[in-house]
Amino acid sequence: RVPGRTATPTELDEETSMPAHAPRVLTGDRPTGALHLGHYFGSLQNRVRLQAEGAELFVVVADYQVLTDRDVAHRLAERVEELVLDYLAVGIDGERAVIFTHSAVPALNQLLLPFLSLVSAAELRRNPTVKDEISHSRQSAVSGLMLTYPVHQAADILFCKARLVPVGQDQLPHLEATRTIARRFNARYLSGGSPVFPEPEALLSAMPLLLGTDGTKMSKSRGNAIALGATEDETAALLKGARTDTERRITFDPQHRPEVSSLLQLAALCQGRDPHAVAEEIGDAGASRLKAVVTEAVNEYFRPIRRRRAELAGDRAHLRAVLAAGNARANAVADVTLVQVAEAMGMRY
Ligand code: ATP
Ligand code: MG
Numbered sequence: 001r002v003p004g005r006t007a008t009p010t011e012l013d014e015e016t017s018m019p020a021h022a023p024r025v026l027t028g029d030r031p032t033g034a035l036h037l038g039h040y041f042g043s044l045q046n047r048v049r050l051q052a053e054g055a056e057l058f059v060v061v062a063d064y065q066v067l068t069d070r071d072v073a074h075r076l077a078e079r080v081e082e083l084v085l086d087y088l089a090v091g092i093d094g095e096r097a098v099i100f101t102h103s104a105v106p107a108l109n110q111l112l113l114p115f116l117s118l119v120s121a122a123e124l125r126r127n128p129t130v131k132d133e134i135s136h137s138r139q140s141a142v143s144g145l146m147l148t149y150p151v152h153q154a155a156d157i158l159f160c161k162a163r164l165v166p167v168g169q170d171q172l173p174h175l176e177a178t179r180t181i182a183r184r185f186n187a188r189y190l191s192g193g194s195p196v197f198p199e200p201e202a203l204l205s206a207m208p209l210l211l212g213t214d215g216t217k218m219s220k221s222r223g224n225a226i227a228l229g230a231t232e233d234e235t236a237a238l239l240k241g242a243r244t245d246t247e248r249r250i251t252f253d254p255q256h257r258p259e260v261s262s263l264l265q266l267a268a269l270c271q272g273r274d275p276h277a278v279a280e281e282i283g284d285a286g287a288s289r290l291k292a293v294v295t296e297a298v299n300e301y302f303r304p305i306r307r308r309r310a311e312l313a314g315d316r317a318h319l320r321a322v323l324a325a326g327n328a329r330a331n332a333v334a335d336v337t338l339v340q341v342a343e344a345m346g347m348r349y
Pocket of ligand 2: 219
């Protein structure tokens with residue numbers, strides 16, 4: 001870089017071939033099933049917006065982390081491809097974004113050891129999201145991988161020195177753990193006199209916790225989700241079976257009527273309206289009318305995304321190429337960070 005010259009967002013870093021000064025955003029998903037409306041309004045929409053604003057977007061497909069709450073990761077190759085397909089369908093740019101799998105970047109696992117040394121066993125046991133995931137787990141016993149989930153996630157975030165992490169509400173305790181790990185690492189070790197890691201911030205959306213058809217957090221693995229790629233008929237059928245309450249009059253009251261309110265919010269997000277206004281319009285027409293309104297709103301909003309998804313689905317080679325390019329770029333970035341970490345820890349022999 002020429003000294004004294006202001007970097008433009010397109011200026012490339014010599015070592016990593018990445019833009020040198022764009023704000024870096026990292027986020028990701030486990031390949032445990034199709035992405036759903038909760039992902040869209042909880043995180044994907046923000047990713048696309050940040051990308052449009054010039055952010056440099058990293059998206060980790062957290063494949064090792066599938067094994068946190070189950071003994072075997074099923075149909076991984078297929079599910080990883082489906083995730084890439086969902087990303088591209090919602091508007092993540094496969095050329096600009098770095099979409100990669102955790103397993104393809106060995107440096108992430110190497111960061112895990114120093115990071116583990118910075119947290120106590122009691123802190124790991126106290127994490128509320130880990131506790132919630134343990135209660136829904138399909139594992140016979142709580143594994144070390146489950147307990148250390150927030151620490152591998154810290155490696156996934158910190159390796160690229162992300163500043164911003166667009167996530168749903170369930171991820172806030174993990175993000176706090178990442179910030180703690182960054183802070184403790186910097187307090188204990190310096191690389192060339194300067195701290196290695198920034199403290200990243202969580203970015204919550206307007207809908208950080210969309211409920212599923214059973215009234216609990218919409219989740220890929222809980223059988224309560226409406227997939228982004230669902231057909232219009234499937235969407236109608238799933239919403240028809242959604243849990244509501246017995247009160248005929250529809251009102252927006254998230255505290256006392258979480259299921260009805262989550263449905264209202266979903267319609268409101270799709271239509272760019274206020275959920276109170278949607279409720280008022282339905283009035284005494286009851287839950288069946290509410291479900292019909294939500295179905296129409298969702299199908300209308302997602303029609304172009306679903307069309308694009310169907311178009312892209314035919315080209316599997318393209319999906320794999322996007323991933324291969326992302327893996328190569330993530331490795332280049334991770335290797336640079338790993339050298340800094342080794343330097344800071346006195347491990348450059
Ligand atoms: P699983 O059930 O397998 O854990 P999941 O649906 O919880 O799947 P994750 O891959 O764990 O999905 O989460 C990916 C991202 O999507 C995280 O940032 C998470 O906070 C966000 N997210 C997931 N579900 C919701 C939801 N219902 N509302 C808002 N955000 C969500
Ligand atoms: Mg989850």
